[in-house]
Amino acid sequence: MTTPNVAASRRFTLTGRTANLLVIAVLVGLIVVLALGFRRDPRDIRTAVVGKEAPAFRLERLEGTGTVALEELRGKVVVVNFFASWCVPCREEHPALVRAWERYRTSDVVLVGILFQDSVESGRDFVRRLGGTWPTVVDDRGRTALGFGVFGPPETFFIGRDGVIEGRHIGPIDEDTLVRGIETLRRKPS
Amino acid sequence: MTPARIAILIAFAGVLVAVAAAARPAPAGPEERVERIVAELRCPVCQGLSVADSPSASAREMRDLVVQRVAEGRTDEAIREEFRRSYGDWVFLAPPTQGAGTLMWLLPIALVAAGAGLAWGRARSRAEAAEHDPAPADVQALRARVAREEAADL
Numbered sequence: 001m002t003t004p005n006v007a008a009s010r011r012f013t014l015t016g017r018t019a020n021l022l023v024i025a026v027l028v029g030l031i032v033v034l035a036l037g038f039r040r041d042p043r044d045i046r047t048a049v050v051g052k053e054a055p056a057f058r059l060e061r062l063e064g065t066g067t068v069a070l071e072e073l074r075g076k077v078v079v080v081n082f083f084a085s086w087c088v089p090c091r092e093e094h095p096a097l098v099r100a101w102e103r104y105r106t107s108d109v110v111l112v113g114i115l116f117q118d119s120v121e122s123g124r125d126f127v128r129r130l131g132g133t134w135p136t137v138v139d140d141r142g143r144t145a146l147g148f149g150v151f152g153p154p155e156t157f158f159i160g161r162d163g164v165i166e167g168r169h170i171g172p173i174d175e176d177t178l179v180r181g182i183e184t185l186r187r188k189p190s
Numbered sequence: 191m192t193p194a195r196i197a198i199l200i201a202f203a204g205v206l207v208a209v210a211a212a213a214r215p216a217p218a219g220p221e222e223r224v225e226r227i228v229a230e231l232r233c234p235v236c237q238g239l240s241v242a243d244s245p246s247a248s249a250r251e252m253r254d255l256v257v258q259r260v261a262e263g264r265t266d267e268a269i270r271e272e273f274r275r276s277y278g279d280w281v282f283l284a285p286p287t288q289g290a291g292t293l294m295w296l297l298p299i300a301l302v303a304a305g306a307g308l309a310w311g312r313a314r315s316r317a318e319a320a321e322h323d324p325a326p327a328d329v330q331a332l333r334a335r336v337a338r339e340e341a342a343d344l
Contacts, residue, residue, distance in 0.1 A: 018308070018311070019308055022304055022308065026301065029297070033293065047278075048274070048275065048276060048277055048278030048280075049275070049276060052275070055276075117247045117248070117251075141251060141254060142247070142248070142251030142252075142254075142255075143251075143255065145251075146251060146252060146255055146273075146276060147276055148276065149234075149276035149277045149278075150234075151234045151235060152234075152235055152248075
C-alpha cells in the first residue's frame with residue numbers, strides 16, 4: 001500500500017535533480033555567452049565595410065566645377081577622408097593630411113576629402129584657411145557617408161587599386177598612420 | 191484537473207495569445223513601412239536611440255534614405271540589407287534572428303518552457319501523491335493489524 005507513495009516521492013526527487021541540472025545548464029550557458037561577448041572587440045561593429053568594395057560615388061567639387069567619381073580613380077590607391085569645418089579633431093588632423101598629400105601628390109595615390117554634414121561656404125572657408133589642394137567634394141545629403149558606414153568625422157578610409165576598402169581609421173589620423181596605410185596598399189600587388 | 195494545472199494552462203494560453211498578437215503582420219503602407227524600418231535602426235551618433243527617436247542630422251539622413259528607398263519600390267529586407275552592409279548588424283536595435291543572435295531570441299522562450307515543464311512536473315507529482323494516500327479506513331485497519339501482531343509477539 002505504501003508503494004505508490006514511494007514512487008511519487010522518487011519522482012519528486014528526480015524532478016528536483018532535474019531542476020538543479022537545469023539551473024547549472026542555464027548558468028553554464030550564460031557564462032559561455034558572456035565569455036564570447038567579452039572576447040569580441042567592441043570596435044568590430046565599426047568595420048562592416050572593410051574588405052568590401054567601396055560604395056561608388058560621384059560628387060560635386062567643393063571648389064570650382066565638375067565632379068569626382070571613385071570609379072575614375074580605379075587603379076590608384078585612394079584615401080577618402082570625411083571632414084567638417086565644425087569638427088575640432090578634423091582641424092587637428094589637417095596638417096597630417098597636408099604633409100601626406102605633399103609627399104604623394106605626384107604618385108599613384110589620391111586623397112579625396114568629403115565634406116560631411118556641413119555647408120559649402122564653411123567647407124570652402126575651412127580648406128582656404130588650413131590649406132590642402134587635394135580634391136575635395138561635397139556629400140550628397142549624407143548618402144556617401146551612409147554608404148561608408150560613417151559614424152562621425154573625421155574618418156579615413158584606405159581603398160586599394162581594386163576598389164576594395166582595406167582599412168579604416170576613426171578619429172583624427174596622424175602622418176605615420178597615413179603613410180603606413182598608404183604604403184601597405186602600394187606594396188599590395190594589383 | 192487540479193487548480194494548478196488549470197492555472198498553468200491559462201498562463202500558457204495567455205502567452206500564446208500575446209505572441210500571436212505581437213507577430214501579426216503590420217500595415218504595409220509606405221509611411222508605416224518607413225516608421226517600422228527607422229524604429230528598427232540604431233542612430234549611429236546616439237546612445238541607444240533609434241533613428242525614429244533621434245533628432246540628429248545622421249538620423250535624419252538615414253530616415254530620408256529609407257523614405258527614398260521605399261518610394262523607389264525596394265523591399266524592407268533590401269533596405270535593411272543596405273544599412274547592414276555599411277554598419278553591420280550593430281545598426282539594428284534588436285539582435286539578428288540568424289547566427290548567434292538566434293540564441294538571444296530562443297533562450298528566453300526555452301527558459302519559460304523549462305520553467306513551465308518543471309512546474310507541471312511538480313504539480314503532477316503532488317497530485318499523484320495525494321491520489322495514492324491510503325484511505326482512513328485502510329490506515330485504521332493497518333493500525334489494528336499491527337497492534338494485534340505486537341500483542342501476539344508479546
